Amino acid sequence: MTSSSLTKTTMLDRIKNRTNRFFGPWGIFFKGFIKHPVMVGSIIPSSSLTVKKMLAPVDWDHTKLFVEYGPGIGTFCQPVLDRIRPDATLLVIxxxxxxxxxxxxxxxxxxxxxxxxxxxxxxxxxQSFGFAHADYIFSGLPFSTLPNNLGPVIAAETAKAIRPGGAFLVYQFRARARDFMAPHFAKIDKGFELWNILPCHLFWGWKE
Incomplete structure (x- = not known):
């Protein structure tokens, strides 16, 4: 590689590193949305009010495994870690x-x-991490836009993974997400959070 090529590569790396430092997690989130728009529910992370309301019904004292689908840059991760027991696990996919x-x-x-x-x-x-089931599974995945009929498959697999008494926590911009949950959860509580970009529907499907 010539010295001019090395100089050009070094300059590009510096620009990339400076850009990443400037935009931080928002830049990572935006990049993820651009690369996989049908898999990322929003171009902007959820509000703190959405986080608080979604996690409110969780029985943290009896939670050993909390699973999250599509964690993005971790908007919900630290709030969950702040709430779970010292011997509990947060597993994100x-x-x-x-x-x-x-x-x-x-x-x-x-x-x-x-x-x-x-x-x-x-x-x-x-199961690969030694768990028989999850206590709660949380998702912000955009069910209605997932490719290859993934929405129904994920809903069915989630219902199998959750212990009796546990719940599937879902927030979506479209109320249709409830349709994916209904065949597997007899009791579905619902809510709405206006102070979010965009305002979103909240669902808690309880496994009996």
Whole structure:
């Protein structure tokens, strides 16, 4: 490689590093949305009010495994880690390698596991880490736009993965997400959060 090529490569690396430092997690999130728009529910992370309201019904004292689909840059990760027991685990699953790499680099907690994979494989994933089931599974995945009929598959696999008494927590911009949950959860509580970009529907499907 010539000296001019090396100089050009070095300059590009510096620009990339400066851009990443300037935009921080928002830049990572935006990049993830551009690369996989049908897999990322929003171009902007959820509001703190959405986080608080979604997690409010969780029985943290009896939670040993909390699973999240599509964690993005970890908007919900730290709030969950702040609430779970010292011996509990937060396991997140995402198909976006950039998000997983970012989370592994930024979250230093022995209770945290980040997996590059599909939510459709949730049962195999949690079993590979020695768990028989999850207590709660949370998702912000855009069910209505997921490719290859993934929405119904993920909903069915999630219902199998959750213990009796646990719940599937879902927030979406379209109320249609409830249609994917209804065949598997007899009781579905619902809510709405206006102070979010965009305003979103909230669902809690309880496994009897």
């Amino acid at each position: 995402d198909l976006n390698e950039d998000f997983i790499a970012y989370l592994r680099h930024t979250i230093r907690d022995s209770r945290f596991i980040a997996v590059h994979g599909s939510a459709a494989d949730v049962n195999e994933i949690i």
